[in-house]
Amino acid sequence: MARASRRLAIDVAKHARALDEAMTSGIPLPQLSAGEAVTLVDAYRIQMALVEHRLNRQDERSGIKLGLTSRAKAAQMGIAEPIYGRLTDGMLIDDGGEITLSAYIQPRVEPEIAFLLKAPLGGPISVAQAMAAVEAIAPAIEVIDSRYRDFKFTLADVVADNCSAAGYLLGPWHRPDIDISNLGMVLEIDGRPVQIGSSAAILGHPARSLVQAARLAALAGDRIQAGYIVMAGSATAAEPLKVGAAVSLSVETIGRVGFRVAMDQQQQ
Numbered sequence: 437m438a439r440a441s442r443r444l445a446i447d448v449a450k451h452a453r454a455l456d457e458a459m460t461s462g463i464p465l466p467q468l469s470a471g472e473a474v475t476l477v478d479a480y481r482i483q484m485a486l487v488e489h490r491l492n493r494q495d496e497r498s499g500i501k502l503g504l505t506s507r508a509k510a511a512q513m514g515i516a517e518p519i520y521g522r523l524t525d526g527m528l529i530d531d532g533g534e535i536t537l538s539a540y541i542q543p544r545v546e547p548e549i550a551f552l553l554k555a556p557l558g559g560p561i562s563v564a565q566a567m568a569a570v571e572a573i574a575p576a577i578e579v580i581d582s583r584y585r586d587f588k589f590t591l592a593d594v595v596a597d598n599c600s601a602a603g604y605l606l607g608p609w610h611r612p613d614i615d616i617s618n619l620g621m622v623l624e625i626d627g628r629p630v631q632i633g634s635s636a637a638i639l640g641h642p643a644r645s646l647v648q649a650a651r652l653a654a655l656a657g658d659r660i661q662a663g664y665i666v667m668a669g670s671a672t673a674a675e676p677l678k679v680g681a682a683v684s685l686s687v688e689t690i691g692r693v694g695f696r697v698a699m700d701q702q703q704q
């Protein structure tokens with residue numbers, strides 16, 4: 437007689453704790469999926485529990501991020517599916533500020549567009565409905581960092597690791613009626629362009645990231661609230677960060693945002 441195959445329930449708290457410890461200790465982990473089968477539903481449950489650790493250390497929720505929303509990112513990471521992560525205020529880096537590499541494991545930067553929401557988002561919505569919920573738009577940089585060794589992961593691994601979320605910067609805010617469908621984006625390190633792209637590379641239009649976010653929120657067990665920041669995802673492949681680097685992003689029409697990596701890597 438065929439035996440019904442039963443999957444053992446995954447230990448969500450254990451995996452969330454391990455990922456949180458990897459972040460705080462700076463010691464990366466082997467992939468979760470190497471040890472056991474992890475579904476996407478499991479992965480979003482681990483992500484939620486992982487972010488609870490930050491919230492228990494006094495962070496507050498500030499928004500969400502979409503990842504893997506451009507072909508360049510999908511090709512770089514070998515995963516072609518938009519993913520949903522959670523942002524907290526402790527991840528915010530001041531525009532013009534400085535970070536230390538010792539606070540991260542293997543950080544990279546990505547050129548993005550950010551939205552500030554004035555209304556909640558959820559369910560199946562159109563681009564026009566998504567844009568009606570937007571208060572403002574800004575050029576933005578995301579700092580990503582994988583808690584897995586060598587930045588190697590499956591879709592479920594990276595979702596569990598909160599989509600590699602580590603930091604984000606916001607440039608000047610603008611009214612949302614600016615046409616953001618095809619804005620030139622230049623990421624510079626030490627004054628040299630290292631990634632050049634267009635906002636059109638973000639799912640064809642960055643507002644489509646809002647539509648995807650609204651769709652994925654239920655799967656992620658999350659609610660997208662008014663007042664949230666939404667990072668739309670990178671227009672290009674990510675660039676690794678080095679000691680002393682000056683990083684800036686210029687987005688046509690909407691301006692610049694940037695920061696510096698400290699020379700002295702002692703954590704402040």
Ligand code: 0L1
Nearest residue numbers: 503504513580599600670
């Ligand atoms: O924000 C992103 O597009 C990255 C999502 C996770 C994949 C990665 O770490 O590169």
Ligand code: MG
Nearest residue numbers: 546578669670
């Ligand atoms: Mg990103």
